[in-house]
Amino acid sequence: ASWLFPSHRLAEQTQSNALALGRAHLRLGHAHKAEHFLSAVNLAAPQFQDAPAQFTLVNTLSECRLSQGRLHLALATCEPLLALAAKQSWQPYLFDFFGNLCHIYYEWNQLPIVRQYLTRCLAEAEHNETAPFWSVDAHLALMWLAWAEGNQTAADAAMQEAERLAHMLGVARLVRKVMAHGARLDLRRERYESAIGWAKDCGLDAHNVTDYGAQFEYLTWARVMLAQKQPARALRLLTQLQALALATGRTKDVIEIMVFSALAHQANNEPQEAFAALAQAVCEAEQEGYVRTFVDEGAPLYALLQQVAASGITRLYVQRLLDAFPQSAAKPIKSPTAPLAQAEPVNSLVDPLSERELEVLRLVAAGHANREIAQSLQIATSTVKKHVGNILSKLGVKNRTRAAAKARDFRLL
Known part of the structure; x- marks a missing residue:
């Protein structure tokens, strides 16, 4: 019955399904699974040639790469559409596009660029009927931007607007998210009583942390625990x-x-x-x-x-x-x-460890395998093995566990 479903139609359906599955896994916080499906999507496929489809795909890809911690690749994913985004009439998908860029540039501490994109988005939001949902996130981003710039008054104003919009929309999860951001801002400003009050009412369960949508809330809760001088409890959650x-x-x-x-x-x-x-x-x-x-x-x-x-x-x-x-x-x-x-200087050893050997030693003591150490230090696995051998020899031990213990005795860690 192939005449019913021409090959190009099947290919298009497969592409669309892969994108939909990638987006679904991303919403659940499964970045690896999302990447698996999104890698099957062909950017040059016919159904991704119009602007809405292009931005939907690029927004999803960049969000996935952000989650994976690949900031440079996330930016590279967005860059081909920057010129188009700058000249076309405003559309709702541009909120997500510029939102991802704001996340990247904020992490890199390039705050003027973040302000440029946020200012444009918030100006457009005043004329877009679908904007209130995105405006909540925009005002939260504006709050953290103002805080990073040292403008506490502006940070409070942005927080109040985000809270107003969230309550106006009446979406419970959105309200909880905004309140968690408010609690974290309280912690940053040492307003501990307010943050502790949020924690008492947040309704989180420390034994069930699988809800990715609530992760920001859980991390904020852990910070409240630390403010309450309960570090062991916070560590269990972390x-x-x-x-x-x-x-x-x-x-x-x-x-x-x-x-x-x-x-x-x-x-x-x-x-x-x-x-x-x-x-x-x-x-x-x-x-x-x-x-x-x-x-x-x-x-x-x-x-x-x-x-x-x-x-x-x-x-x-x-x-x-x-x-x-x-x-x-x-x-x-x-x-x-x-x-x-x-700690005592590292040259207390008869044959001191080199700077690179100290780096390897600390990662060994933290429980990393040779391949992980190689990736972290951007060196070959064979080089890591050589460094580990030198470390064991200089410390006079036969295995990694004893090396970590001996290093602590010498206060190398």
């Missing part, structure tokens, strides 16, 4: 969230979770675990140039990053991160544990 993000290929979320886990470990009097978590996050984030994920955590993370900088791990990148913090973050803060930077 462990679940990180395992889920790893299993579904959401590297962007993994990096955020590792960064915050470092703060939770530090608060839990676990400086070695704090260092390992932050060092791993830095290694994961360097290639894509993450900035705001680190800077937005403020002074406590600045102090931990200084320790990573002292160790020599990805030194230039860590210095760029430190330079991106506001001057207020550089003020000394009290820490419940002695800073790792006060």
